[in-house]
Amino acid sequence: MPPRFIHRPLALASVVALGATTAIAGTTAVQASPAGTGNTLTSSNGSTSITFSNGSKLTLDSPDDPTITTMTGAAWSPDGSRAIFATENGRIATVRHNEGWNYWWMSGQDSVQRRDPSYRGDGIGVLWAAKQAGLPWRLEVQPSSGGYTAVPISPEDGRHYLAPDSGPGSLFVYQTQADSGGVPTGTPDVGVFDPNSDSGFQTILSNASNPAMAPNGKKVAFIRSDGTRNQVWVANIDGSNVVQVTSNAAAHDNPVWSPDGTTIAFTQGSGVATAPANGSGAATPTTVPNLSGVPSYQPRRTDKVVRLSGQNRYTTAAAVSQSHWATASNASDPRPTAEGVVLSRSDLFADALGGAALAAAKQGPLLMTHPNGLDVTTRTEIQRILAPGKTVYLLGSPGAISTTVENQVEALGYVVKRLAGQNRYTTSLEIAKEINPEPTWVFAATGANFPDALAAGAAAGSFNTPGSDQAAVVILTKDYVLDPATETYLNGLNERSVVVGVGLQGKTATAAYNPIEIYGTNRYETALFTAWGFFGGTAYAGIATGADWPDALAGGALMATINGPVLLTRGGASTLSFEPELFLDEHSGSLHTGLIFGSAGVVATGQQTGVGTWISGPGGYTQLQNRTDIGINGTGAASIAARNQGARTAAAQPTERRTPEQIRAALADLRERLDDR
Numbered sequence: 001m002p003p004r005f006i007h008r009p010l011a012l013a014s015v016v017a018l019g020a021t022t023a024i025a026g027t028t029a030v031q032a033s034p035a036g037t038g039n040t041l042t043s044s045n046g047s048t049s050i051t052f053s054n055g056s057k058l059t060l061d062s063p064d065d066p067t068i069t070t071m072t073g074a075a076w077s078p079d080g081s082r083a084i085f086a087t088e089n090g091r092i093a094t095v096r097h098n099e100g101w102n103y104w105w106m107s108g109q110d111s112v113q114r115r116d117p118s119y120r121g122d123g124i125g126v127l128w129a130a131k132q133a134g135l136p137w138r139l140e141v142q143p144s145s146g147g148y149t150a151v152p153i154s155p156e157d158g159r160h161y162l163a164p165d166s167g168p169g170s171l172f173v174y175q176t177q178a179d180s181g182g183v184p185t186g187t188p189d190v191g192v193f194d195p196n197s198d199s200g201f202q203t204i205l206s207n208a209s210n211p212a213m214a215p216n217g218k219k220v221a222f223i224r225s226d227g228t229r230n231q232v233w234v235a236n237i238d239g240s241n242v243v244q245v246t247s248n249a250a251a252h253d254n255p256v257w258s259p260d261g262t263t264i265a266f267t268q269g270s271g272v273a274t275a276p277a278n279g280s281g282a283a284t285p286t287t288v289p290n291l292s293g294v295p296s297y298q299p300r301r302t303d304k305v306v307r308l309s310g311q312n313r314y315t316t317a318a319a320v321s322q323s324h325w326a327t328a329s330n331a332s333d334p335r336p337t338a339e340g341v342v343l344s345r346s347d348l349f350a351d352a353l354g355g356a357a358l359a360a361a362k363q364g365p366l367l368m369t370h371p372n373g374l375d376v377t378t379r380t381e382i383q384r385i386l387a388p389g390k391t392v393y394l395l396g397s398p399g400a401i402s403t404t405v406e407n408q409v410e411a412l413g414y415v416v417k418r419l420a421g422q423n424r425y426t427t428s429l430e431i432a433k434e435i436n437p438e439p440t441w442v443f444a445a446t447g448a449n450f451p452d453a454l455a456a457g458a459a460a461g462s463f464n465t466p467g468s469d470q471a472a473v474v475i476l477t478k479d480y481v482l483d484p485a486t487e488t489y490l491n492g493l494n495e496r497s498v499v500v501g502v503g504l505q506g507k508t509a510t511a512a513y514n515p516i517e518i519y520g521t522n523r524y525e526t527a528l529f530t531a532w533g534f535f536g537g538t539a540y541a542g543i544a545t546g547a548d549w550p551d552a553l554a555g556g557a558l559m560a561t562i563n564g565p566v567l568l569t570r571g572g573a574s575t576l577s578f579e580p581e582l583f584l585d586e587h588s589g590s591l592h593t594g595l596i597f598g599s600a601g602v603v604a605t606g607q608q609t610g611v612g613t614w615i616s617g618p619g620g621y622t623q624l625q626n627r628t629d630i631g632i633n634g635t636g637a638a639s640i641a642a643r644n645q646g647a648r649t650a651a652a653q654p655t656e657r658r659t660p661e662q663i664r665a666a667l668a669d670l671r672e673r674l675d676d677r
Helices: 313-322 355-362 376-385 403-411 424-435 451-461 484-491 503-509 523-534 550-562 578-586 605-615 647-652 660-675
Strands: 040-044 049-052 057-059 072-076 082-086 092-096 099-105 113-119 125-131 138-143 160-166 172-180 183-193 201-205 209-213 219-225 230-236 252-257 263-268 271-276 286-288 294-298 303-308 340-345 366-369 391-395 415-419 441-446 472-477 498-502 516-518 540-545 566-569 593-597 621-625
Touching: 040 072, 040 271, 072 113, 072 294, 082 113, 113 160, 125 160, 138 160, 172 209, 183 209, 183 219, 201 219, 209 252, 219 252, 230 252, 230 263, 252 294, 263 294, 303 313, 303 605, 313 366, 313 376, 313 550, 340 355, 340 376, 355 366, 355 391, 355 424, 355 451, 355 472, 355 550, 366 376, 366 550, 391 403, 391 424, 403 415, 415 424, 424 472, 424 484, 441 451, 441 503, 451 472, 451 498, 451 503, 451 523, 451 550, 451 566, 472 484, 472 503, 498 503, 503 516, 516 523, 516 660, 523 566, 523 578, 523 660, 540 550, 540 578, 540 605, 550 566, 550 593, 566 578, 578 605, 593 605, 605 621
Parallel strands: 160 209, 303 593, 303 621, 340 366, 340 391, 391 415, 441 472, 441 498, 498 516, 540 566, 540 593
Antiparallel strands: 040 049, 040 294, 049 057, 072 082, 082 092, 092 099, 113 125, 125 138, 160 172, 172 183, 183 201, 209 219, 219 230, 252 263, 263 271, 271 286
C-alpha cells in the first residue's frame, strides 16, 4: 500500500457494507467508444482486474472493503485516465488507470441496481442503466463525480431502456424492450438520443441489441442474429446502410469502436476479437490474446497544462483575458465577445474580492490598474475586447481607484459604473447587489485576508454565467464577526438564499444563518473543500499560489466563466501541493486542461509537471504557454449553463448542481478522508 494518503472513499471505515442484492438481469452492455488516438484494447469479466491486450492487469486493491471484489463492464474516460465500472453490489465506481488502490464511488448507496456505465463524450457527465425492483430499466445521467443524485432521463413509457453507449457531445444510443413484470421481454430495438431532433429519443433499428456509437457519432454498431448466431453489424446513425461486420461461425456480443473509428472489438465465444468496421474482414475476425469478457478501448488523448502569465500582475491579467475573450473588432474571432470589464486596483485586494463573481455575471475579464492612473497594458486590453459604449465596472471608491482612472476610461468611449461603499465590507455588498439583489447563494469569507474569498469567487461566479437559473455573490466578514451592514444584508435575504461560510472566519461569522461550512486547517484545504463542494465534472481546473492574490484574482474570474475551480498551491515549492493533487486526480476523467496562473517564479515549474501528471492518462500531457483558446470548445460556461430543465434537457446536458444537502455530505466525506490521513 502506498505510504501517502490513499484516495479511496470506497475503503473508508464509515462506508456501510452493502447487504445482499438481487442479480442484475440481462447481458452486459457495450462500453463507451470515445474518440481519440491509440487502439489499446482492454477487457473486464467480473474479476478483480481489467486486463490489457499485452497481458498486463489493473487489479482492484480493496483490503479495507472486501465486499468490493469485481469489476464489470469497465469503460474508459476520454483521456484514458480513469475507468468506470459496475461492482457486484450494483453500484458504479471509478479507478485510476495505473493504481488499483486509487478508486472511489460514483453512484450512491441505495436500492437501485446500476450497470453499463459510460463516460459522456467530453467526460464531464456519465451515463448508465438503472433498475428498481419491479420497474423497468431506465437510463440515468450525472456529472462525472460522486456525491450527486443521478437524474432519470429515459421516457416513462413502460419499456426497458438499457445498454447505453455515449457518443460525441450529448448523443447516445441505447437498447429498448417491452416489459413483463419488471423483466425485459420480446425483440429488442436500438434507439438514439439526439437533443437536436424533434423526438429526442428515437428508435432506429429493430431486432437489434447492445449498440455502440462510433466516435464521430455518425454510425452505430449493434448485435443481430443472421438466423444462426448473433453477429456484429454496423449502420448509419439513422439506421440506414446496414453492413455485416462478422459472419464466422461463432457467437458475438458487446461491440465497441476503436478511438479512430476504423475497428470494432467484440466478444467472440469466450474470448475477444476485432474486425474492420467496414465489413471487409467479416469472415475472419482477429482473435485478441489474453482478453475475455467485455472489451473496451482505452484512449490515449494528450491533455494540456497551460501557463497564463506575463512579466507582472498587469500583463498576467491581460494574458488571462486574452486566453478566452475575443478581439471586439474581429468578427471572425471564435472566442466569446466580452460585454463588460471589471477593473480593480492593483496594490490592495480588499475591494476586488467579489470581482470574480461579478466578472462572470457581466461576461468579461477582471483587469487591474494603478490607483492613480490607467495602466497601459490594461488600457490596451480593454480596448481590444470591449466595444465602445459598453461598461467598465470600477471596484471601490475614488480613494481606491481615482477619478483620474474613471475619466481616462470614459475618454476611451466606455460607460463607467463605480461600485463602492464606505469600506471593503459595504463595497462587497454593492458588488453583490449589482450581480443579483436576490442571489441563490451567498458566499461569505473574511475580508481581512485574500485566499478564502478568491476560492469562493470562482465557485460563486460559476453560477452567474448566461443561461444559469441561479446567481451567487461573495460578501466579506470582519474575520469572525459581521459588519453591521453585512448583518442587515443577510437578514434581508429571501428564504431561498443559501449562505456558504468559507474559511473558519466565514463560517463562524455566519453561524446564525445555518451556513454550509467550507473550511480546512489552512487556506489550501479551504480551497480544496470549496472546489470539492461546488465543482463536479469539469473540463478545466485552475492553479494559483496561495501566497499572493493578483494572479488568483484574475484567474478566478476566468475559472468562474468557464466553470472550473481555483485551487491554491504552495507556489514556491518544487512539487504540487497535496490539496490540488487530490482534486485533479479524482476529477481527471473530465479534466482535459490544467491552467496555471502566474510565472514560474510564482508557481514553480515542477508544479506544472505535477498538474499534468494528475489530470492525464497514458497519453500524457503537453505544456503550453498563453493559449488563446481556453473555454471555447463547448465544455465551458455556455454548455454548463443548462440546469436540468426536465428530463430531455438533463439528457442533453446533465451537469446539475449539488443541493445544499449533497454539498454537506460531500464535504463531510472529504473531511473524514483528510482526518484519516
